[in-house]
Amino acid sequence: MILLTGFEPFGGATINPSWAAARSAARLLAGDGHDVQAVELPCVFGASARALEDAVERFRPELVLCAGQAGGRARISLERVAINCDDARIPDNAGNQPVDEPVVAGGPAAYFTSLPVKAALAALAAEQIPAEVSQSAGTYVCNHVFYALMHALRRYPDTRGGFVHVPYEDSQLPAGSSAPSLPAPQLAAALAVVVRTALRTTADLRLAAGATH
Template sequence: MEKPRRAVVVTVRAALLTVGFSSVPGFGPFGEHAVNASWIAVQELEKLGLRDGVDLHVYEVPVEYQTVQRLIPALWKKHSPQLVVHVGVSGMATTVTLEKCGHNVGYKGLDNCRFCPGSQCCVEGGPECIDSIIDMDAVCRRVSALGLDVAVTISKDAGRYLCDFTYYTSLYQSCGRSAFVHVPPLGKPYSAEQLGRALQAIIEEMLNVMEHSEDKINCQHEH
């Protein structure tokens, strides 16, 4: 019997902060970065593709709190994906960084519409922090063992702006079946091709880790 196809949704975005977060939406260069590294990296990922049986859907997300609150639930409803991976660029990063968790409170920066939630939080009454169900430490070890010429590290703070806001919103919507990857600006030190290959390897390993975890859960239920 043929296995059902699975969906992986990748959204590309970022945040403009004076400390160096950059912006990713598709309306041109923005902030201190003349090139949108995360969008270009994801375009490289699209060229490479993922394993057979996995459909890859790519979206750009505006740097707007209210749009994020509408769009993220709509994407989960539309695709019912196995995994959603959000990708942003950080001007402070020198490695490809796997974010472990999203945070609910502390959002004070204005978005591209000069808007900020009055509550300064993603979900009123939601938990302060939500962890991804993906074992990011395991993904980091697996990808590092592949011998790619890209360093991969772990973070527990996605920045308390639109990147973190998007991640928390997605984690809340999906009960943790989301991930966020920060990439450095192009050429600092990696090329678009290097970042694209790194994203491909990271997402493949995320799927492997998720499948292994689900197999263990199913096995426990059977017994």
Template sequence: MATKNKVIVTGFEPFGEHTVNSSWVAVQELERLGLGEEIDLHVCEVPVEYQAVQNLLPSMWKEHQPQLVVHVGVSGLAKKVTLEQCGHNKGYKRLDNCNFCPASSCCMENGPDCISSVLDMETVCKRVRESGIDVAVTVSKDAGRYLCDYTYYTSLYLGQGRSAFIHVPPLGKPYSSQDLGRALQAIVQEMMKLPELKNTEEGPEHNEHCNHTH
């Protein structure tokens, strides 16, 4: 019997004004919907703490050895579900839920400034739109220099680019938890169809550097 593809999808705990974090609500909705028979879905709630991310992510990648890790976060500025293409190493000056931020303001000492996902988010976005889903989807190259961006960069670094980040709006602005869950399902299913994921299993280390201007 063929082994299932393992996918981990994470959301974040509440922080600041987000007393209910729509990212974790959406991920729980995705867990209820599932990703189909061929995909073994695991979900996890991530603390909004830099040090917790540094502890959690290496064990997540090592123990589960997933084909893909998708992190979901809330953005108070987002009106659409937003696919982030890359994560950034520097510029982390906002305090987390423990009133901590890295002294160096960066994720990885001597790491590249920016790492891009192996997944082409423009392709994913286009295919999700063509599927007729009634949720607006867009692409971004700036995940915001807080725990979202920090988590994404760390995961891209650990997974040689086999990671994705999705920003969702707060609940009801304008989408319900059901809307967001269905959007996540459609997006992750499209990601799993991409040839880039098939090619990375035996391939060289990725860590592709971005070439866009910051």
């Protein structure tokens, strides 16, 4: 079973492309014959992690892919590392604004994804979907959920999981905006490609996809 998640809108926006992409990707994967569930998470510290953990406990998936919006990024960002730090530049949807607080008190400083991000990068390139391996998921609710996921998966050794950031979706932007975006079908296709790659890949590719700064 595959679990996909996206977020509700935040920061005054009316849509969040991560949730639309997760729902559409779930339909694509179901069309492949997979058992898939899509869950919308609140953009709230604490509540988002609990909702995700409840979904993992309920569905017991073999693969979890969480998605969030990274407005301003031009590519699908395959996140490599989740850090144990909440440091919110803006309040979440419940008005919380933690500063320099751990996601999990006493937890490790960081977790690496257990998804094959290099293989996914190559697969996305083959589909002409712009993508990158990202070394930081930020310190807002996306990273909070990514860290909470990897921490929770310690109890499920047969389940792999990770996080993907998506750019703005084209329809979000006003006419004349210079902000990068991608069309909605491409965002959904990207999530489906990542899942399909993970399902058939046990050892990640060894290729350069790091950062110099």
